[in-house]
Structure formats: structure tokens, C-alpha cells
Amino acid sequence: MNTLPLTESDLDRLEELLECEAFAGEAFRLDEIQALLCAVISGPQPVMPGVWLAEALGPGLENAAAAEVAETVELLMRLNNEIAQSLLADETVAPLLYPVDEGSDLYDFAAWADAYIVGANLGGDWYEQAGKHAEDLSELLEPLFLLNGMLKEDVENSGERWFAPAEEARLIADVQENLPLIVQTLYNFWRNKRGGGKVVAADEKVGRNDPCPCGSGKKYKACCGSPSKLN
Incomplete structure (x- = not known):
């Protein structure tokens, strides 16, 4: 499996995959997944990939044989490893943020914080x-x-x-x-x-x-x- 950090094109592809039909609109956005992973990686107990992937991707994860789902999982595992390495090295993680509304100058910090709390709850x-x-x-x-x-x-x-x-x-x-x-x-x-x-x-x-x-x-x-x- 490719373990290199995600490039800008990889992130663009991941955003596209999260919106594909396989997930039927049930998958988290990329910013929310980043926040969830920050909490999962930080927490007191290990959280298995099967647990946080199910939370992030919803029922669409069950269709693991689909090429788009498999590609999404691979990119998310790379994102998980990248965040873990950054936090371990005390490099901090720059949050990925979406606008509150299309064309807005305000960013949706609330959604990021919500997803972090969801990730924290996965670890007990x-x-x-x-x-x-x-x-x-x-x-x-x-x-x-x-x-x-x-x-x-x-x-x-x-x-x-x-x-x-x-x-x-x-x-x-x-x-x-x-x-x-x-x-x-x-x-x-x-x-x-x-x-x-x-x-x-x-x-x-x-x-x-x-x-x-x-x-x-x-x-x-x-x-x-x-x-x-x-x-």
C-alpha cells in the first residue's frame, strides 16, 4: 500500500470519491474526516480502522469490493498515517476547512469541532x-x-x-x-x-x-x- 503523504491531487480525488454514488451522501466531508482522525489518533485507546471508517463512510463501506470504495479506503489510510506522523512529531495539523456557505468568507469551524468530538467518542x-x-x-x-x-x-x-x-x-x-x-x-x-x-x-x-x-x-x-x- 502507498504510504506517501497525500498530494493536492490526492486530496481533490478523495473529495470527489466521498461524494460518489457508492456512499449515497452518507460519508463525512473531508474536513470532518480530518477532524475525526485527529481525535481518534490522539485518544487514550486505539480505535481500529474498521470502527472509524464505518463512522466516516457510513453504510457505503459495506460495498468494499467496489473500486471507488477501495480507493477511498486506501486514501483515508494514508491520511490517517500522515496525521499520526505529524502529531507524533509535534508538527501540528493545519485544519482543512470548508466555507460555511458557498461563496462565504467564513469557514465552518463548527463542523470541524463537531467531527472531532465524534472521533473522541469512538475511543470510549x-x-x-x-x-x-x-x-x-x-x-x-x-x-x-x-x-x-x-x-x-x-x-x-x-x-x-x-x-x-x-x-x-x-x-x-x-x-x-x-x-x-x-x-x-x-x-x-x-x-x-x-x-x-x-x-x-x-x-x-x-x-x-x-x-x-x-x-x-x-x-x-x-x-x-x-x-x-x-x-
Whole structure:
């Protein structure tokens, strides 16, 4: 199997395949699959390809003998390997984003965040598996729930006050800009937990310009300390 990173033409072909008749409109978009894979690769437990492929492609995956389905699976496996290598190397992953509407200048970060949460759920209950670090994990995930609107919905349903529109827009713009770093930080959280490394608790004092305890080699403010600005 070809294990080379996907070229622009490969990505174009993958987009075309995801919209083919074999999947009957049930397959995720390419941006959503990228987000789902970022979560699947980052999580505490391995998620077998058969599980995430079924989620991403829907019932059309059952027609595995079809040439278009087989080609799609091969390209997705290459995408999976490419994302895994980037996250492992602390290179971050630039999100693939679609416009909210055709011709719009706004990008659909909400769909990307939604798909990431779907991918996280494929690996079991992240909060349960985070154990004593569940609160820290919650803080790291909070930016994604801000992007998909769930954080605002939960706050308003609880009767608490939400941010003023200008402040909300500022926070969302900040998360959008830092999304690759946020995703990398989540990967590093689970990597260190799996490897027995140090996971920084919220009440531990680490200077923002100190080296991040996760071992990434970056300053804390540019790594595990970045999402805390939302709290």
C-alpha cells in the first residue's frame, strides 16, 4: 500500500470519491474526516480502522469490493498515517476547512469541532479514562465546545450569563487561530498519560515562559497553557 503523504491531487480525488454514488451522501466531508482522525489518533485507546471508517463512510463501506470504495479506503489510510506522523512529531495539523456557505468568507469551524468530538467518542469515555486529570482534559476540550456552540448552550441552559457578543467573537477568533495548537496539546495530553509522563494539573504553578512539562520543547504558553486563556 502507498504510504506517501497525500498530494493536492490526492486530496481533490478523495473529495470527489466521498461524494460518489457508492456512499449515497452518507460519508463525512473531508474536513470532518480530518477532524475525526485527529481525535481518534490522539485518544487514550486505539480505535481500529474498521470502527472509524464505518463512522466516516457510513453504510457505503459495506460495498468494499467496489473500486471507488477501495480507493477511498486506501486514501483515508494514508491520511490517517500522515496525521499520526505529524502529531507524533509535534508538527501540528493545519485544519482543512470548508466555507460555511458557498461563496462565504467564513469557514465552518463548527463542523470541524463537531467531527472531532465524534472521533473522541469512538475511543470510549475520555473523561473517565482521564481519571484524576478529567478536569484538566475538560479545560483542553473547552475550545472545541466553544467552536461548535455547545459551551454557550450549556452555560445558557444553566442560567448563567454568557459573554457579550464582542467578547464571544474575540474568544472564537482566538480559538480558530490556535486550533492546530489546541489539537496538538490534546494529543500531547494523552501521549504523556499513556507513557506515564507528567500531566500538568490546573493548580500546578508553571510559568508561561517556562518549558512545557509535557516535553514538547515549547514554552508553556504556546503548548498546554494555551487553552487556559478561555477560563
